[in-house]
Amino acid sequence: MSRFLISLVAGLIVGIGLGLFLGWVQFPVEYVDSPASGLSQRYKDDYTVMIAGGYVVDRDLSGAIDRLRILGVDNAPQHVQDVTERFITNSRDVDDIRPLVVLAEGLGRLTPIMEPYRQVSVPGQSS
Amino acid sequence: MSGYASVPQQEPARKYLRPRFYLNWVGVFFGLAVGVALGLGYAWGVNPVVEFDTEPWQLRDADKAHYVVAIMLDYTYDGDLNRAVGRLLDLRLPGDPIQEAAEIACDLARTGYVESNSGLRAIRSLMTFYQLQGKSGCADTLILMQDPEATAVIDVVVPTPTLIPPATKTPTPAPPAGPTATPFRVIVPTSAPSQDFVLISVSTFCDAELSGVIEVFAQDDEGEGLPGQAVRVRWEAGSDTFYTGLKPERGAGYADFTMQPGVGYTVDLPGQSDPTTEPLAATPCTTDDGERVVTSYRVVFRPG
Numbered sequence: 546m547s548r549f550l551i552s553l554v555a556g557l558i559v560g561i562g563l564g565l566f567l568g569w570v571q572f573p574v575e576y577v578d579s580p581a582s583g584l585s586q587r588y589k590d591d592y593t594v595m596i597a598g599g600y601v602v603d604r605d606l607s608g609a610i611d612r613l614r615i616l617g618v619d620n621a622p623q624h625v626q627d628v629t630e631r632f633i634t635n636s637r638d639v640d641d642i643r644p645l646v647v648l649a650e651g652l653g654r655l656t657p658i659m660e661p662y663r664q665v666s667v668p669g670q671s672s
Numbered sequence: 673m674s675g676y677a678s679v680p681q682q683e684p685a686r687k688y689l690r691p692r693f694y695l696n697w698v699g700v701f702f703g704l705a706v707g708v709a710l711g712l713g714y715a716w717g718v719n720p721v722v723e724f725d726t727e728p729w730q731l732r733d734a735d736k737a738h739y740v741v742a743i744m745l746d747y748t749y750d751g752d753l754n755r756a757v758g759r760l761l762d763l764r765l766p767g768d769p770i771q772e773a774a775e776i777a778c779d780l781a782r783t784g785y786v787e788s789n790s791g792l793r794a795i796r797s798l799m800t801f802y803q804l805q806g807k808s809g810c811a812d813t814l815i816l817m818q819d820p821e822a823t824a825v826i827d828v829v830v831p832t833p834t835l836i837p838p839a840t841k842t843p844t845p846a847p848p849a850g851p852t853a854t855p856f857r858v859i860v861p862t863s864a865p866s867q868d869f870v871l872i873s874v875s876t877f878c879d880a881e882l883s884g885v886i887e888v889f890a891q892d893d894e895g896e897g898l899p900g901q902a903v904r905v906r907w908e909a910g911s912d913t914f915y916t917g918l919k920p921e922r923g924a925g926y927a928d929f930t931m932q933p934g935v936g937y938t939v940d941l942p943g944q945s946d947p948t949t950e951p952l953a954a955t956p957c958t959t960d961d962g963e964r965v966v967t968s969y970r971v972v973f974r975p976g
Contacts, residue, residue, distance in 0.1 A: 552696035556703020564711015574720040581735040585725040599745025602953055608790030615738050
Protein backbone atom coordinates (compact mmCIF):
# COMPACT_ATOMS: atom_id res chain seq x y z
CA MET A 546 0.00 0.00 0.00
CA SER A 547 2.80 2.38 0.88
CA ARG A 548 4.40 1.61 -2.48
CA PHE A 549 1.21 2.67 -4.17
CA LEU A 550 1.03 5.90 -2.19
CA ILE A 551 4.63 6.77 -2.88
CA SER A 552 4.05 6.13 -6.57
CA LEU A 553 0.92 8.24 -6.52
CA VAL A 554 2.71 11.17 -4.91
CA ALA A 555 5.63 10.88 -7.30
CA GLY A 556 3.29 10.81 -10.29
CA LEU A 557 1.38 13.74 -8.88
CA ILE A 558 4.51 15.85 -8.48
CA VAL A 559 5.79 15.06 -11.95
CA GLY A 560 2.29 15.56 -13.38
CA ILE A 561 1.84 18.97 -11.79
CA GLY A 562 5.23 20.05 -13.07
CA LEU A 563 4.37 18.83 -16.53
CA GLY A 564 0.98 20.50 -16.41
CA LEU A 565 2.48 23.84 -15.38
CA PHE A 566 5.07 23.61 -18.14
CA LEU A 567 2.39 22.91 -20.71
CA GLY A 568 0.03 25.57 -19.40
CA TRP A 569 2.54 28.37 -18.93
CA VAL A 570 5.21 27.73 -21.53
CA GLN A 571 4.17 25.35 -24.26
CA PHE A 572 0.50 26.18 -24.65
CA PRO A 573 -0.13 29.35 -22.65
CA VAL A 574 -3.51 31.01 -22.64
CA GLU A 575 -3.87 33.11 -25.80
CA TYR A 576 -6.11 36.06 -25.35
CA VAL A 577 -8.37 37.26 -28.10
CA ASP A 578 -10.75 40.21 -28.08
CA SER A 579 -8.07 42.27 -26.39
CA PRO A 580 -8.23 46.05 -26.26
CA ALA A 581 -5.66 48.04 -28.20
CA SER A 582 -4.31 49.32 -24.89
CA GLY A 583 -2.83 45.83 -24.40
CA LEU A 584 -0.82 45.92 -27.62
CA SER A 585 2.84 45.21 -27.25
CA GLN A 586 5.09 48.25 -27.29
CA ARG A 587 6.27 47.40 -30.79
CA TYR A 588 2.77 47.55 -32.21
CA LYS A 589 1.83 50.60 -30.16
CA ASP A 590 4.79 52.37 -31.71
CA ASP A 591 3.82 51.12 -35.16
CA TYR A 592 0.27 52.34 -34.67
CA THR A 593 1.52 55.76 -33.58
CA VAL A 594 3.72 56.00 -36.67
CA MET A 595 0.70 55.15 -38.86
CA ILE A 596 -1.42 57.83 -37.22
CA ALA A 597 1.41 60.32 -37.68
CA GLY A 598 1.61 59.42 -41.38
CA GLY A 599 -2.10 60.05 -41.71
CA TYR A 600 -1.68 63.38 -39.97
CA VAL A 601 0.97 64.48 -42.45
CA VAL A 602 -1.58 64.01 -45.23
CA ASP A 603 -4.78 65.38 -43.71
CA ARG A 604 -3.49 67.66 -40.89
CA ASP A 605 -6.44 66.53 -38.81
CA LEU A 606 -5.07 67.00 -35.31
CA SER A 607 -8.22 66.14 -33.38
CA GLY A 608 -8.68 63.03 -35.52
CA ALA A 609 -5.12 61.95 -34.74
CA ILE A 610 -5.64 62.47 -31.01
CA ASP A 611 -8.91 60.53 -31.11
CA ARG A 612 -7.23 57.64 -32.84
CA LEU A 613 -4.38 57.57 -30.33
CA ARG A 614 -6.86 57.34 -27.47
CA ILE A 615 -7.57 53.70 -28.19
CA LEU A 616 -4.03 52.95 -27.06
CA GLY A 617 -5.15 53.97 -23.60
CA VAL A 618 -2.84 56.95 -23.44
CA ASP A 619 -4.11 59.74 -21.22
CA ASN A 620 -1.82 62.36 -22.64
CA ALA A 621 -1.54 61.96 -26.40
CA PRO A 622 0.98 64.80 -26.93
CA GLN A 623 3.25 63.34 -24.27
CA HIS A 624 2.90 59.89 -25.80
CA VAL A 625 3.83 61.18 -29.25
CA GLN A 626 6.78 63.07 -27.81
CA ASP A 627 7.98 59.98 -25.98
CA VAL A 628 7.70 57.74 -29.03
CA THR A 629 9.37 60.31 -31.28
CA GLU A 630 12.29 60.88 -28.93
CA ARG A 631 12.70 57.15 -28.42
CA PHE A 632 12.75 56.57 -32.17
CA ILE A 633 15.37 59.28 -32.60
CA THR A 634 17.46 58.01 -29.71
CA ASN A 635 17.33 54.46 -31.04
CA SER A 636 18.20 55.58 -34.59
CA ARG A 637 15.03 54.13 -36.03
CA ASP A 638 14.02 54.56 -39.66
CA VAL A 639 14.06 58.22 -40.66
CA ASP A 640 10.94 57.65 -42.75
CA ASP A 641 9.13 56.80 -39.51
CA ILE A 642 10.71 59.59 -37.51
CA ARG A 643 9.73 62.37 -39.90
CA PRO A 644 5.94 61.97 -39.65
CA LEU A 645 6.27 61.54 -35.90
CA VAL A 646 8.13 64.85 -35.71
CA VAL A 647 5.43 66.52 -37.82
CA LEU A 648 2.75 65.21 -35.47
CA ALA A 649 4.75 66.16 -32.38
CA GLU A 650 5.14 69.64 -33.82
CA GLY A 651 1.42 69.81 -34.51
CA LEU A 652 0.80 68.89 -30.88
CA GLY A 653 3.21 71.57 -29.69
CA ARG A 654 5.80 69.05 -28.57
CA LEU A 655 8.69 69.89 -30.86
CA THR A 656 11.84 69.45 -28.80
CA PRO A 657 15.43 70.29 -29.77
CA ILE A 658 16.26 66.65 -30.48
CA MET A 659 13.53 66.63 -33.15
CA GLU A 660 14.69 69.78 -34.94
CA PRO A 661 17.03 68.04 -37.39
CA TYR A 662 14.17 65.83 -38.56
CA ARG A 663 11.76 68.62 -39.38
CA GLN A 664 10.87 68.56 -43.02
CA VAL A 665 12.53 71.27 -45.02
CA SER A 666 10.01 73.74 -46.34
CA VAL A 667 9.52 73.53 -50.06
CA PRO A 668 7.31 75.64 -52.27
CA GLY A 669 3.73 74.69 -51.66
CA GLN A 670 4.40 73.19 -48.27
CA SER A 671 3.47 74.92 -45.08
CA SER A 672 5.75 73.16 -42.64
CA MET B 673 20.37 -41.42 -0.57
CA SER B 674 18.92 -40.00 2.55
CA GLY B 675 16.25 -41.58 4.47
CA TYR B 676 13.91 -38.77 4.02
CA ALA B 677 11.24 -39.30 1.60
CA SER B 678 11.63 -36.92 -1.18
CA VAL B 679 9.19 -34.06 -0.78
CA PRO B 680 8.09 -32.48 -3.98
CA GLN B 681 9.26 -28.84 -4.05
CA GLN B 682 6.46 -26.32 -4.17
CA GLU B 683 6.67 -23.41 -6.60
CA PRO B 684 6.78 -20.07 -4.70
CA ALA B 685 3.87 -17.78 -5.26
CA ARG B 686 4.17 -15.85 -8.52
CA LYS B 687 4.23 -12.48 -6.77
CA TYR B 688 7.51 -13.46 -5.16
CA LEU B 689 8.93 -14.35 -8.51
CA ARG B 690 8.12 -10.99 -10.12
CA PRO B 691 10.95 -8.47 -10.05
CA ARG B 692 10.52 -5.94 -7.30
CA PHE B 693 10.02 -2.32 -8.46
CA TYR B 694 10.08 0.47 -6.04
CA LEU B 695 7.24 2.20 -7.85
CA ASN B 696 3.79 1.03 -8.45
CA TRP B 697 3.06 1.93 -12.05
CA VAL B 698 -0.65 2.20 -11.52
CA GLY B 699 0.00 4.76 -8.82
CA VAL B 700 2.48 6.62 -11.01
CA PHE B 701 0.12 6.92 -13.96
CA PHE B 702 -2.80 7.84 -11.79
CA GLY B 703 -0.74 10.51 -10.04
CA LEU B 704 0.61 11.75 -13.33
CA ALA B 705 -2.86 12.16 -14.82
CA VAL B 706 -4.19 13.96 -11.79
CA GLY B 707 -1.04 16.08 -11.60
CA VAL B 708 -1.20 17.19 -15.22
CA ALA B 709 -4.85 18.05 -14.81
CA LEU B 710 -4.13 20.06 -11.68
CA GLY B 711 -1.15 21.79 -13.29
CA LEU B 712 -3.07 22.77 -16.41
CA GLY B 713 -6.03 23.92 -14.36
CA TYR B 714 -3.77 26.19 -12.33
CA ALA B 715 -1.80 27.46 -15.33
CA TRP B 716 -4.82 28.17 -17.52
CA GLY B 717 -7.52 29.00 -15.02
CA VAL B 718 -6.20 30.10 -11.65
CA ASN B 719 -2.98 31.83 -12.56
CA PRO B 720 -2.69 32.22 -16.34
CA VAL B 721 0.20 33.93 -18.05
CA VAL B 722 -0.24 37.68 -17.71
CA GLU B 723 -1.00 39.21 -21.11
CA PHE B 724 1.38 42.01 -21.99
CA ASP B 725 2.45 41.43 -25.57
CA THR B 726 -0.81 41.54 -27.44
CA GLU B 727 -0.43 41.33 -31.19
CA PRO B 728 -2.80 42.98 -33.65
CA TRP B 729 -4.57 39.72 -34.51
CA GLN B 730 -5.63 39.38 -30.87
CA LEU B 731 -7.46 42.70 -30.87
CA ARG B 732 -11.20 42.86 -30.51
CA ASP B 733 -13.10 43.63 -33.70
CA ALA B 734 -13.63 47.32 -32.97
CA ASP B 735 -9.94 47.90 -32.36
CA LYS B 736 -9.02 45.83 -35.38
CA ALA B 737 -11.10 48.25 -37.42
CA HIS B 738 -9.21 51.17 -35.88
CA TYR B 739 -5.95 49.42 -36.69
CA VAL B 740 -7.02 48.92 -40.31
CA VAL B 741 -7.95 52.61 -40.53
CA ALA B 742 -4.49 53.52 -39.26
CA ILE B 743 -2.92 51.26 -41.88
CA MET B 744 -4.89 53.00 -44.61
CA LEU B 745 -4.05 56.46 -43.35
CA ASP B 746 -0.39 55.57 -43.42
CA TYR B 747 -0.83 54.11 -46.90
CA THR B 748 -2.14 57.45 -48.11
CA TYR B 749 1.05 58.95 -46.70
CA ASP B 750 3.72 56.60 -47.98
CA GLY B 751 1.89 54.71 -50.75
CA ASP B 752 3.77 51.57 -49.75
CA LEU B 753 1.41 48.78 -50.78
CA ASN B 754 3.66 45.97 -49.53
CA ARG B 755 3.89 47.51 -46.11
CA ALA B 756 0.14 48.07 -45.93
CA VAL B 757 -0.63 44.50 -46.95
CA GLY B 758 1.98 43.18 -44.52
CA ARG B 759 0.30 45.06 -41.72
CA LEU B 760 -3.09 43.74 -42.78
CA LEU B 761 -1.68 40.23 -42.67
CA ASP B 762 -0.57 40.85 -39.07
CA LEU B 763 -4.25 41.16 -38.25
CA ARG B 764 -4.89 37.61 -39.55
CA LEU B 765 -8.18 38.71 -41.05
CA PRO B 766 -10.19 35.83 -42.44
CA GLY B 767 -10.02 35.57 -46.22
CA ASP B 768 -8.54 38.14 -48.57
CA PRO B 769 -7.19 40.95 -46.38
CA ILE B 770 -7.96 43.62 -48.98
CA GLN B 771 -11.55 42.45 -49.32
CA GLU B 772 -11.72 42.39 -45.52
CA ALA B 773 -10.65 46.03 -45.55
CA ALA B 774 -13.62 46.66 -47.86
CA GLU B 775 -15.89 44.88 -45.38
CA ILE B 776 -14.55 46.98 -42.52
CA ALA B 777 -15.16 50.14 -44.55
CA CYS B 778 -18.70 48.89 -45.12
CA ASP B 779 -19.25 48.30 -41.41
CA LEU B 780 -17.85 51.69 -40.48
CA ALA B 781 -19.96 53.41 -43.15
CA ARG B 782 -23.07 52.03 -41.49
CA THR B 783 -22.21 53.44 -38.09
CA GLY B 784 -21.82 56.89 -36.60
CA TYR B 785 -18.18 56.73 -37.58
CA VAL B 786 -19.01 58.69 -40.72
CA GLU B 787 -20.53 61.57 -38.82
CA SER B 788 -17.19 63.27 -38.34
CA ASN B 789 -15.05 64.58 -41.15
CA SER B 790 -12.20 62.65 -39.71
CA GLY B 791 -14.13 59.38 -39.89
CA LEU B 792 -15.39 60.12 -43.35
CA ARG B 793 -11.87 60.81 -44.56
CA ALA B 794 -10.69 57.56 -43.01
CA ILE B 795 -13.36 55.56 -44.81
CA ARG B 796 -12.48 57.24 -48.06
CA SER B 797 -8.86 56.25 -47.50
CA LEU B 798 -10.04 52.66 -47.11
CA MET B 799 -12.17 52.92 -50.24
CA THR B 800 -9.33 54.37 -52.28
CA PHE B 801 -7.09 51.55 -51.12
CA TYR B 802 -9.36 48.65 -51.95
CA GLN B 803 -10.74 50.19 -55.12
CA LEU B 804 -7.22 50.61 -56.47
CA GLN B 805 -6.75 46.90 -55.82
CA GLY B 806 -9.92 46.06 -57.77
CA LYS B 807 -12.13 45.30 -54.77
CA SER B 808 -15.50 46.70 -53.88
CA GLY B 809 -17.77 46.91 -50.87
CA CYS B 810 -21.02 48.38 -49.69
CA ALA B 811 -19.26 51.57 -48.66
CA ASP B 812 -19.05 52.36 -52.38
CA THR B 813 -22.76 52.94 -52.42
CA LEU B 814 -23.08 54.43 -48.94
CA ILE B 815 -20.32 56.99 -49.15
CA LEU B 816 -19.66 59.44 -51.91
CA MET B 817 -16.00 59.47 -52.74
CA GLN B 818 -16.21 63.25 -52.72
CA ASP B 819 -18.20 65.79 -50.82
CA PRO B 820 -20.98 67.14 -52.99
CA GLU B 821 -20.16 70.70 -53.78
CA ALA B 822 -22.34 73.06 -51.85
CA THR B 823 -24.85 74.79 -54.05
CA ALA B 824 -23.37 78.13 -54.85
CA VAL B 825 -25.62 81.06 -54.07
CA ILE B 826 -25.05 84.30 -55.84
CA ASP B 827 -26.71 87.56 -55.07
CA VAL B 828 -28.16 89.30 -58.09
CA VAL B 829 -29.03 92.93 -57.58
CA VAL B 830 -32.02 93.75 -59.71
CA PRO B 831 -32.65 97.49 -60.02
CA THR B 832 -36.30 98.51 -59.90
CA PRO B 833 -37.34 100.34 -63.05
CA THR B 834 -38.16 103.99 -62.59
CA LEU B 835 -40.90 105.23 -64.84
CA ILE B 836 -40.61 108.65 -66.37
CA PRO B 837 -43.51 110.72 -65.05
CA PRO B 838 -45.84 112.14 -67.71
CA ALA B 839 -45.48 115.78 -68.51
CA THR B 840 -47.85 118.01 -66.67
CA LYS B 841 -48.99 121.51 -67.58
CA THR B 842 -48.73 122.83 -64.15
CA PRO B 843 -45.80 122.29 -62.05
CA THR B 844 -46.54 119.94 -59.28
CA PRO B 845 -45.10 120.45 -55.94
CA ALA B 846 -42.17 118.37 -55.17
CA PRO B 847 -43.22 115.21 -53.49
CA PRO B 848 -42.39 114.97 -49.87
CA ALA B 849 -39.27 113.16 -49.12
CA GLY B 850 -40.32 109.63 -48.37
CA PRO B 851 -38.97 106.22 -48.52
CA THR B 852 -37.45 105.42 -51.81
CA ALA B 853 -37.45 102.08 -53.41
CA THR B 854 -34.26 100.23 -52.88
CA PRO B 855 -32.92 97.55 -55.02
CA PHE B 856 -33.86 94.16 -53.65
CA ARG B 857 -31.80 91.04 -53.76
CA VAL B 858 -32.90 87.91 -55.44
CA ILE B 859 -31.14 84.79 -54.39
CA VAL B 860 -30.73 82.52 -57.32
CA PRO B 861 -29.39 79.06 -56.59
CA THR B 862 -27.14 77.83 -59.29
CA SER B 863 -27.04 74.24 -60.31
CA ALA B 864 -23.86 72.30 -59.99
CA PRO B 865 -21.76 72.59 -63.11
CA SER B 866 -22.28 69.75 -65.48
CA GLN B 867 -19.46 67.29 -65.59
CA ASP B 868 -18.01 66.81 -69.03
CA PHE B 869 -15.32 64.49 -67.72
CA VAL B 870 -15.14 62.03 -64.91
CA LEU B 871 -12.17 60.61 -63.14
CA ILE B 872 -11.79 57.07 -64.40
CA SER B 873 -8.81 55.86 -62.46
CA VAL B 874 -5.95 56.86 -60.24
CA SER B 875 -3.09 54.41 -60.00
CA THR B 876 0.33 54.62 -58.48
CA PHE B 877 3.67 53.45 -59.72
CA CYS B 878 7.23 53.62 -58.53
CA ASP B 879 9.77 54.39 -61.23
CA ALA B 880 13.24 55.85 -60.82
CA GLU B 881 13.01 57.64 -64.17
CA LEU B 882 9.59 59.07 -63.47
CA SER B 883 9.93 59.96 -59.83
CA GLY B 884 7.18 62.04 -58.25
CA VAL B 885 5.27 62.65 -61.48
CA ILE B 886 1.53 62.98 -61.97
CA GLU B 887 0.70 61.65 -65.42
CA VAL B 888 -2.66 62.90 -66.65
CA PHE B 889 -4.46 61.31 -69.58
CA ALA B 890 -7.53 63.00 -71.08
CA GLN B 891 -9.29 60.51 -73.33
CA ASP B 892 -12.45 60.27 -75.34
CA ASP B 893 -14.96 57.47 -75.00
CA GLU B 894 -12.84 55.24 -77.18
CA GLY B 895 -9.74 55.80 -75.11
CA GLU B 896 -8.10 58.09 -77.67
CA GLY B 897 -6.10 61.00 -76.27
CA LEU B 898 -7.65 64.45 -76.35
CA PRO B 899 -5.11 67.23 -76.92
CA GLY B 900 -5.53 70.77 -75.66
CA GLN B 901 -7.43 69.89 -72.49
CA ALA B 902 -6.61 72.18 -69.58
CA VAL B 903 -5.42 70.29 -66.51
CA ARG B 904 -5.23 71.92 -63.13
CA VAL B 905 -3.12 70.71 -60.21
CA ARG B 906 -3.71 72.30 -56.84
CA TRP B 907 -1.83 71.99 -53.60
CA GLU B 908 -2.00 73.68 -50.25
CA ALA B 909 -0.26 76.85 -51.27
CA GLY B 910 -0.89 77.15 -54.96
CA SER B 911 -2.04 75.70 -58.25
CA ASP B 912 -0.83 75.20 -61.79
CA THR B 913 -2.71 74.80 -65.05
CA PHE B 914 -1.25 73.14 -68.12
CA TYR B 915 -2.50 71.41 -71.25
CA THR B 916 -2.52 67.94 -72.70
CA GLY B 917 -0.77 67.18 -75.96
CA LEU B 918 2.41 69.15 -75.34
CA LYS B 919 4.41 65.93 -75.24
CA PRO B 920 3.09 64.20 -78.37
CA GLU B 921 5.58 61.38 -77.98
CA ARG B 922 3.62 60.34 -74.87
CA GLY B 923 0.24 60.65 -76.57
CA ALA B 924 -2.12 63.37 -77.68
CA GLY B 925 -4.00 63.40 -74.38
CA TYR B 926 -0.96 63.29 -72.13
CA ALA B 927 0.27 65.88 -69.68
CA ASP B 928 2.40 65.61 -66.60
CA PHE B 929 3.35 67.50 -63.50
CA THR B 930 6.31 67.05 -61.17
CA MET B 931 5.45 66.97 -57.48
CA GLN B 932 7.44 68.27 -54.56
CA PRO B 933 8.16 65.59 -51.95
CA GLY B 934 5.82 65.60 -48.98
CA VAL B 935 3.11 67.72 -50.63
CA GLY B 936 -0.43 66.54 -51.44
CA TYR B 937 -2.02 67.46 -54.77
CA THR B 938 -5.47 67.32 -56.31
CA VAL B 939 -5.98 67.14 -60.07
CA ASP B 940 -8.95 68.16 -62.19
CA LEU B 941 -9.92 69.44 -65.59
CA PRO B 942 -11.09 72.91 -64.56
CA GLY B 943 -14.77 73.39 -65.15
CA GLN B 944 -15.08 69.98 -66.68
CA SER B 945 -14.48 67.48 -63.94
CA ASP B 946 -14.37 67.01 -60.23
CA PRO B 947 -10.94 66.92 -58.68
CA THR B 948 -9.33 63.75 -57.44
CA THR B 949 -10.92 62.76 -54.18
CA GLU B 950 -7.89 62.14 -52.05
CA PRO B 951 -4.77 64.25 -52.32
CA LEU B 952 -2.09 62.58 -54.38
CA ALA B 953 0.75 62.53 -51.89
CA ALA B 954 4.32 62.78 -53.06
CA THR B 955 5.48 60.06 -50.75
CA PRO B 956 8.59 57.93 -50.87
CA CYS B 957 8.52 54.48 -52.41
CA THR B 958 11.02 51.77 -53.26
CA THR B 959 11.52 50.59 -56.84
CA ASP B 960 12.01 46.95 -57.76
CA ASP B 961 15.73 47.69 -57.79
CA GLY B 962 15.58 48.89 -54.20
CA GLU B 963 16.02 52.53 -55.11
CA ARG B 964 14.15 55.05 -52.98
CA VAL B 965 12.20 57.48 -55.15
CA VAL B 966 8.93 59.38 -54.94
CA THR B 967 5.60 57.73 -55.78
CA SER B 968 4.12 58.71 -59.15
CA TYR B 969 0.48 58.73 -60.17
CA ARG B 970 -1.40 57.99 -63.38
CA VAL B 971 -4.73 59.80 -63.60
CA VAL B 972 -7.24 59.18 -66.40
CA PHE B 973 -10.21 61.39 -67.30
CA ARG B 974 -12.89 60.45 -69.79
CA PRO B 975 -16.17 62.05 -70.83
CA GLY B 976 -18.85 61.45 -68.22
